[in-house]
Amino acid sequence: MTKRHQLALATALVAALALGASGCSDTKKGSAGGGAGGVNPAAANDGLTIGGTPAKGGTLTVLSNQDFAHLDPARNWVMPTMDFGTRLLYRTLVTFKAEPGKGGSELVPDLATDLGTPSNGGRTWTFTLKEGLKYEDGTAIKAADIKYNVERSFAPDLTGGPDYAAQYLAGTEGYKGPLQGKHLDSVKTPDDRTIVFELKRPVAEFSATTTLPTFAPVPQAQEKGPLYDARPFSSGPYKIESYDRDKKLVLVRNEHWDPKTDSVRKAYPDKFVVVMGLKGGQIDDRIIAGEGADASTVEWANMRPESAPKVLPKPEIKKRLLAESQGCTTMLNLNNSRAPFNDPKVREAMQYAVDKEAVVTAGGGPALTEVATSYLPPALAGGKQSDPLKIAPAGDPAKAKELLKAAGKEGLKVTFSVSTGDKGRAEAIQQGLARAGVEVVIDTVDxxxxxxVIGDLSTTPDMSLSGWCPDYPSGSTWLPFVFDGRTIKPKGNQGNNSQFRDDATMKRIDEINAMADAKEANQAWRDLDVAIMAKSPSVPLFLERKPLLVGPNIAGAFGHPVWVGQIDYATVGLKDPAKSQG
Structure with missing residues (x-):
């Protein structure tokens, strides 16, 4: 799934990160979300902004090892790309504040005048558009254009995007999008500035749902089907000047974007250039050196492992390393559908058997990884993970043995599939479980x-590693995807990799989804997180940060907490535009 957390930096990265921080005496962070103190210099720019306030102008270059999966707002469901698209190219009804840390999770109106008005017990949501909103050609943005893009998200030829419209809107069964001229009755536009959504059930956090690219405008006259991916029509501060797939994307100012209508985007640079297809190590070296035009660059993908020793021990370079939390939880999935993990006592034993401290060490130590103590990440749990089981970070093998003996499952042998880059973490898990008498056979998969492999019920192993990131700060974007048994598919299973089917959990998911009060629902998700932990369908392992280097001429850079720590493109710019040589 495109929003799914791609597990981990490679094992080499984590080793290099540990090496890079080894010269410091205070690199260890308080272990296991337990609140212990300690300075973490490797994550010195967590929640902070690099470089002060940018100046207006210049060219900011993004160095990337890849092209975007999709820029079409109906198809954009990769978290960093949602940041790039919704900050630069198109606007949505509602968005997130451009602030580092917890403030970035706050909702603010974007195209809409407010966060929407619920009625009919939360089953109807009405939004009014601001006045003076225009596309790149100067034509007015209309409510019908947002309706049209929502409808496009159902088209079979426009796959890959968020499916919340299909989940929430009434009367969508069998709907195949507007390309054949059919439209949804559950999205109404009584005038050019009003859009009304009729939902099949109350959705307390529907305002947050409208931050997704699905709720950006696309005028029907600009429809190009799958080809729209190469040239989305801009409603944001920049428009596409040229796009050579897999090579280069150039954005220039949209002169019809009016900053008076936009409290979030600052649009400091005159131009954004994304250079693609570069090797990760090459990108890091260029930004570390920061010479000439490379001083005005940022990197798209994570810093490479071999670069860590060149960065962490050197204060002048390390201060240009962002390390915001990705907001995702990585888990050891236990296959609940068959023995031995169809036994709750055996699953509980795994919670005690795993040595999470060793897994964190195999992941580079506390520099960029910390122990997870529950499923919901901190952003969905009031800023701090719960810790209902109170298990020491290194585990309790004696307690695990006791539980296995009580279950009559001593001397277990289980299979464990991991991606090749996660072999080091898998071995740490293997060694931890061996203390409790559990033999683990590791299978590495491309x-x-x-x-x-892990999403096909015919090839699912006993254990696997995967993670999950929320689409926006609500438990509704996390627990139902990962632990609702109704989401399990024979092939292409995406979130519920533990194959957890529990009637009480599914019933409670439905009850929370029916709540009209967002505050009540948020607390209910946190309580459900604790309740599911007691059933142990999987073992929460760790939370990661996103390491991103920026050049010495970059200002206003911070990792946004909603978009898995990616740089917030709404506010990034240059200290001295003349030095960008753009």
């Missing part, structure tokens, strides 16, 4: 095939 990264390109990994999720197909």
């Amino acid at each position: 990264p390109g095939a990994y999720y197909d």
Whole structure:
């Protein structure tokens, strides 16, 4: 699934990160979300902004090892790309504040005048558009254009995007999009500035749902089907000047974007250039050196392992390393559908048997990884993970043995599939479980095939590693995807990799989804997180940060907490535009 957390940096990265921080005496962070103190210099820019306030102008270059999966707002469901698209190219009804840390999770109106008005017990949501909104050609943005893009998200030829419209809107059964002229009755536009959504059930956090690219405008006259991916029509501060797939994307100012209508986007640079197809190590070296035009660059993908020793021990370079939390939880999935993990006592034993401290060490130590103590990440749990089981980070093998003996399952032998890059973490898990008498047979799978293997019920192993990131700060974007048994598919299973089917959990999911009060629902998700932990369908392992380097001429850069720590493109710019040589 495109929003699914791609597990981990490679094992080499984590080793290099540990090496890079080894010269410091205070690198250890308080272990296991337990609140212990300690300074973490490797994550010194967590929640902070690099470089002060940018100046207006210049060219900011993004160095990338890859092209975007999709820029079409109906198809964009990769978290960093949602940041790029919704901050630069198109606007949505509602968006998130451009602030580092917890403030970035706050909702603010974007195209809409407010966060929407619920009625009919939360089954109807009405939004009014601001006045003066225009596309790149100067034509007015209309409510009908947002309706049209929502409808496009159902088209079979426009796959890959968020499916919340299909989940929430009434009367969508069998709907195949607007390309054949059919439209949804559950999305109404009584005038050019009003859009009304009729939902099949109350959705307390529907305002947050409208931050997704699905709720950006696309005028029907600009429809190009799958070809729209190469040239989305801009409603944001920039428009596409040229796009050579897999090579280069150039964005220039949309002169019809009016900053008076936009409280979030600052649009500091005159131009954004994304250079693609570069090797990760090459990108890091260029930004570390920061010479000439490379001083005005940022990197798209994570810093490479071999670069860590060049960065962490050097204060002048390390201060240009962002390390915001990705907001995702990585788990050891236990296959609940068959023995031995169809036994709750055996699953509980695994919670105690795993040595999470060793897994964190195999992941580079506390520099960029910390122990997870529950499923919901901190952003969905009031800023701090719950810790209902109170298990020490290194585990309790004696307690695990006791539980296994009580279950009559001593001397277990289980299979464990991991992506090749996660072999080091898998071995740490293997060694931890061995303390409790559990023999683990590791099978490494090519990264390109990994999720197909663990998502196919005919090839699912006893254990696997995967993670999940929320689409926006609500438990509704996390627990139902990962632990609702109704989401399990014979092939292409995406979130519920533990194959957890529990009637009480599914019943409670439905009850929370029916709540009209968002505050009540948020607390209910946190309570359900604790309740599911007691049933142990999987073992929460760790939370990761996103390491991103920026050049010495970059200002206003921070990792946004909603978009898995990616740089917030709404506010990034240059200290001295003249130095960008753009």
